[in-house]
Structure formats: C-alpha cells, structure tokens
Amino acid sequence: MSLLTASHITKEYGGRTIIQDIDICLEQGELVSLLGLSGSGKTTLFHVLSGLVQPEKGQVFLEGEDITGKPGKISYMLQKDLLLPHKKIIDNVSLPLVLKGARKKEARREADPYFSSFGLNGAQYLYPSQLSGGMRQRAALLRTYLSKSRVALLDEPFSALDTITKGQIHEWYLDVMEKIDLSTLFITHDIDEAILLSDRIYIMTGNPGQIHQQLKIEPGRTHRKGFTLTDEFLNYKRQIIEILQAAPALPHAQETSV
Amino acid sequence: MKEKLENITNKLPAVLALAGIILLWQVLCSSGVLPAYMLPSPVAVVSAFFGDLPNLMTHAAVTLQEAAYGLMIGVVLAFVMAPLLDRFELLQKAFYPIMIITQTIPTIALAPVLVLWMGFGMAPKITLVVITTFFPIAVGLLDGYKSVDPDTIRLMRAMGASRVQIFRHAQFPAALPQFFSGLKISASYAVVGAVISEWLGGFEGLGVYMTRSRKAYAFDRMFAVILLIVIISLLLMWLVNILRDISMPHLRAEHSARN
Incomplete structure (x- = not known):
C-alpha cells in the first residue's frame, strides 16, 4: 500500500x-x-x-x-516562508505543536534540539526579519517537520x-x-x-x-x-x-x- | 548613543520652529502690537497656568476620567465588533456604512442632544467619547485582520488550526500595528471629545472651566486650558507609543536589524 x-x-x-x-x-x-x-x-x-x-x-x-x-x-510548504513576523523563530517552528494543544514552554523544549541539524543554531530567539532568506526557508522546513506528518x-x-x-x-x-x-x-x-x-x-x-x-x-x-x-x-x-x-x-x- | 543623537537632531527643527513662534508671539504682545484682551502673551498664559494649577487639575481629573472611560469602552466595543464584522460578511455590509455615517455627524451637534437625553453628568460625555473613538480603532482592527496573507491562513488550516487559533496566532497580532495607529488618534480625540461635550453642558471639567473663563473674559486662563489639553494629548500619545513598543517587540528588532 x-x-x-x-x-x-x-x-x-x-x-x-x-x-x-x-x-x-x-x-x-x-x-x-x-x-x-x-x-x-x-x-x-x-x-x-x-x-x-x-x-x-x-x-x-x-x-x-x-x-x-x-x-x-x-504538512504543506510554500515558496513564501510564511513565518509569522511577530513570533520568535522558536515559536514559529513550534507552532504546529502549540496548535495541537502543547504549551508554549513544552513546544519550545521539543523544538530546540532540532535547531542545530537544521542549521539554525543561535536563531531560536530572533525574529524572522533578522534572518536571511535561506535561513527563513530552513525554519519553514523545521516547522513543516515539527508538524510531524509523514x-x-x-x-x-x-x-x-x-x-x-x-x-x-x-x-x-x-x-x-x-x-x-x-x-x-x-x-x-x-x-x-x-x-x-x-x-x-x-x-x-x-x-x-x-x-x-x-x-x-x-x-x-x-x-x-x-x-x-x-x-x-x-x-x-x-x-x-x-x-x-x-x-x-x-x-x-x-x-x-x- | 548614536540613536539618541539621531533622535535629537531629528527633533531639532521642530523644537526651533516652535520656539521661534512662541518668541515672535511674546514679542508681538510685549511690544503692544497685539492688545492683551485679544491675545495674551505666552508668559501670561504660563503664569495663569501655574497660578490656577490646583483648580485646573481638579477639572482636568474630571475630563481625563471621561476620556479614559470613553476610550476604554470604545476600545472594548471595537475589539468585540471588529472580529464579528470580519467573520460575518452580512454584518459588515449592514453596519460598516452606519459606522461611517456616525463619523460624519459633527460632535458639536451631537453633544447637546446627548445632554438632553442623559443629563449634565458624565454619561453624555463618555458616550460622545465612545462614539468618536470607536471608529478609528474598529477600522484599524478590521483592516489589520484582512492584512494577513491568505496563504498564511491556508498554511495554518493545513496544520489543522481552528478558526480561533488562526485568529489568535495570525490575524490578531497582524492587526496590532493598525490598532495602535487607531488608538493614537483616538486618544487625542477622546480628550477633545470630552472637552467639547463639557462646553455644551456640565458642572466640572476643562470644557466647563474654559466656558467660565471665556465668560469672565479671562483669556489667559482659556489659553492655559488649551496648553493643558495639548500637554495631556501629547502625553497620551506618548503612552500609546510605549504600549505599542511593549506589545510589538519584533518591530524594534526589525528596526535594529536594518541599521
């Protein structure tokens, strides 16, 4: 199947x-x-x-x-990264977890370990506008990944x-x-x-x-x-x-x- | 440090222009070109301001109270109405034109009617402030909700977000900049609205003080009230700016990223 x-x-x-x-x-x-x-x-x-x-x-x-x-x-990803400008990167990428009912703190804790493998280390507490296009796209990918669909x-x-x-x-x-x-x-x-x-x-x-x-x-x-x-x-x-x-x-x- | 310096140089022309006008005004008055009964000199205004300060403050407290209550009710009403209008198109079609019509009614025409209906107390003043402040905030919020990229909403729906979650995480934050622009306008409208409705009937407040001063031909005091209203409005706008900066820390980050 x-x-x-x-x-x-x-x-x-x-x-x-x-x-x-x-x-x-x-x-x-x-x-x-x-x-x-x-x-x-x-x-x-x-x-x-x-x-x-x-x-x-x-x-x-x-x-x-x-x-x-x-x-x-x-999960779904577009050409535009569609990161929410008012959320820090870590809150942007962990949004799928929050939408499923996780608390902000838990969601952050779960998302944090992935930052290095997605080449985003140090960007956790920055806002999307402070990142380059390539980094934003990687953040969007991490968000896609954290929505945990296969x-x-x-x-x-x-x-x-x-x-x-x-x-x-x-x-x-x-x-x-x-x-x-x-x-x-x-x-x-x-x-x-x-x-x-x-x-x-x-x-x-x-x-x-x-x-x-x-x-x-x-x-x-x-x-x-x-x-x-x-x-x-x-x-x-x-x-x-x-x-x-x-x-x-x-x-x-x-x-x-x- | 650099930012501070930039700030000062930015404001310098405005400060100089204002100082120039006040100086010219003072010179015209002191030299006797303009008689004191037509235009009191800046020095006279300032001395009237401080001379009657306790009295002014008592009246200002009343006006501020009316403005604050009115503004608060206006904000709450806008917060309740805007999402409903955004969500239900029929409601928007029905009420948006009415909202615009209420804005075209001159405040000064409305105030006496409100006094007639509600008496000489605070109620008609607060009502007038609500009517004048509600609109800019509601329109700001509505435009803000619509400013979210439809693809963002699609993406969030694809993540399984509910309508409430989309509102909370995307639409509401997107409306904050417009909300604060609306609030800034509304804050100064609120004070002016309260003063105008006090002119037209009341026992206390800066508007009443103004009317009394006019009747007593105490023009220096009238100008002192105007000065106070200007100061209050500026303070309120400044307060709104601080609130805005606290609520939207990402704007500050963007600003520093660009420099």
Whole structure:
C-alpha cells in the first residue's frame, strides 16, 4: 500500500473544471515531483491533497485512511516562508505543536534540539526579519517537520532562492528527508530541479489539468553526483520539454524556466 | 548613543520652529502690537497656568476620567465588533456604512442632544467619547485582520488550526500595528471629545472651566486650558507609543536589524 494515494480527483471552481480525474501515489521515502506549466492546476491539486478544499470527485488516502477534505494530516510548504513576523523563530517552528494543544514552554523544549541539524543554531530567539532568506526557508522546513506528518507537500519552496543557495538547500533537504523519514510531493516548474531531486516525475498538462505522463528517474537519488552534466539527464530533459511543448496551450500560460 | 543623537537632531527643527513662534508671539504682545484682551502673551498664559494649577487639575481629573472611560469602552466595543464584522460578511455590509455615517455627524451637534437625553453628568460625555473613538480603532482592527496573507491562513488550516487559533496566532497580532495607529488618534480625540461635550453642558471639567473663563473674559486662563489639553494629548500619545513598543517587540528588532 502506498503511503499517500489520491484517486480520480476532480476539482471545479465556479463551474470550471481545474483538474480532472487525477491519480497519483507516493511511496514511503520517495520524492516525487509534479511538473507542469503555470495554470495546469498543480496548486489546486495540493489544496485537495492537504484537505483545504473538498474535491468534486475522488478521494485522498493516507496510509489507508480517508483524509479527503480533512486538513491537519499532511504538512504543506510554500515558496513564501510564511513565518509569522511577530513570533520568535522558536515559536514559529513550534507552532504546529502549540496548535495541537502543547504549551508554549513544552513546544519550545521539543523544538530546540532540532535547531542545530537544521542549521539554525543561535536563531531560536530572533525574529524572522533578522534572518536571511535561506535561513527563513530552513525554519519553514523545521516547522513543516515539527508538524510531524509523514508526508510534506512542497509548492515551489525554493524558487525564490538564488542558484547557489538553491543548490545547497537541495542537498540539505534530501539529507534531512533521509534522516527524518519524510516523503515529499514537490511542485515545481523548474525542469532541472525536478529531474535532479525526484524519484519520479508526474507531468501535468492541459486545461483542465490532467496527469499526462509519469517518468521514473534513474539512477537512484543517492548516485547523482554530476548528474546534470550527463546524457541521461539531457535525455530526460528533452523528453519533458517535448511533452510540455506538445501540450495544448493554456490560457495565461507562462514560460517554463529551463 | 548614536540613536539618541539621531533622535535629537531629528527633533531639532521642530523644537526651533516652535520656539521661534512662541518668541515672535511674546514679542508681538510685549511690544503692544497685539492688545492683551485679544491675545495674551505666552508668559501670561504660563503664569495663569501655574497660578490656577490646583483648580485646573481638579477639572482636568474630571475630563481625563471621561476620556479614559470613553476610550476604554470604545476600545472594548471595537475589539468585540471588529472580529464579528470580519467573520460575518452580512454584518459588515449592514453596519460598516452606519459606522461611517456616525463619523460624519459633527460632535458639536451631537453633544447637546446627548445632554438632553442623559443629563449634565458624565454619561453624555463618555458616550460622545465612545462614539468618536470607536471608529478609528474598529477600522484599524478590521483592516489589520484582512492584512494577513491568505496563504498564511491556508498554511495554518493545513496544520489543522481552528478558526480561533488562526485568529489568535495570525490575524490578531497582524492587526496590532493598525490598532495602535487607531488608538493614537483616538486618544487625542477622546480628550477633545470630552472637552467639547463639557462646553455644551456640565458642572466640572476643562470644557466647563474654559466656558467660565471665556465668560469672565479671562483669556489667559482659556489659553492655559488649551496648553493643558495639548500637554495631556501629547502625553497620551506618548503612552500609546510605549504600549505599542511593549506589545510589538519584533518591530524594534526589525528596526535594529536594518541599521
């Protein structure tokens, strides 16, 4: 049984079908990307998976439990770090614990040991505005982690970072995922990022959005040093670009960043 | 230390301008260009201020009490109403225009009616202060609640937060800056509102003192009251600033991070 399964998801807004009959799954420990042009309904799918909205059709299962329309089971992270400006970092990251009923003091005590492994030591009692973009993003990740769900949905979390910071945070994220046994579903429109990080890639196209194709990326994630310079990498990239270009044009579609 | 120095140099032009105007005023009065029955000199005002200080303080205590009660009720009312208006759109559609209309009614027209209804005691004064102070605070809070990024609310819902938790952890703190801007305006409105309603009927308070001084042609005392009202308003605003800094320590941190 897969860790997370979504079957036949259809979501409409105001009579317009945004995504149609989507089937995806996520296995334990996997990092799977959802790649598609802007407007293909990736974010809508995430809203359904995280339980924020109820789909017109279809169901979401987490370890066999039906969680359709039930928020609080899967953690969610966006491009914006969305740290609350008035809370110190330690209170920001331990917010999921407080929301579940922990006292502020207990929550702080529980969060504190993770600061060093998330590269945030010394930042506990600072405010978000006093941190760099990369640090804020790591704090957002720690918050995601402390929500203790086994699945994280990441909606273009790194797209605001510069290339070098992005590279570092990729490496670090894969490392953390390994350590804390987290499985990730990852939205991106960056083809390179998707190939580099993923075990599998779902390519979403169309209007309404549908899963067009699924790609399994070989070699495995742990053997990808210098992968971006290999022929395999370019082959994957060519394949994806062809699929995306063949897809019917979307209204207001933007260029993919390649 | 550096900050302090900066503070002083920032305020220097304002202090110099004010000192210049007072000096000019004094010169015009002492030289006899302006007769004392039209404009008392600054020195005369200050001496009237200290000469009748005990009496002034007794009246000020009454006015301050009215302003404080009114402001408190206004704040509490705004705190109760704003989340309701924010939560229920129908309520907002129904009451927001009414709130705006109450703001267009001139205070001076409303005060006698309130006296007629509630007598010459404190009640009509407090009511007037409530009406004038409620609006800026309620509007500030409402705008503040709306200023939260919808993605923040989505994220918190995805974490399983209840509506109350979202309000407590995100919306309410986000509204604090606007709340304090509203409170700053309201604090000075409160004093002015109380004084105006005292003009129009009452036995005690700075407004009453003012009316009596006017009737006695004691213009130096009238100006002394104005001076006192200015001082009180400035003190209240300063107090609000201190409260704001205590409630929002992260703003101070941001400020020092930028420098």
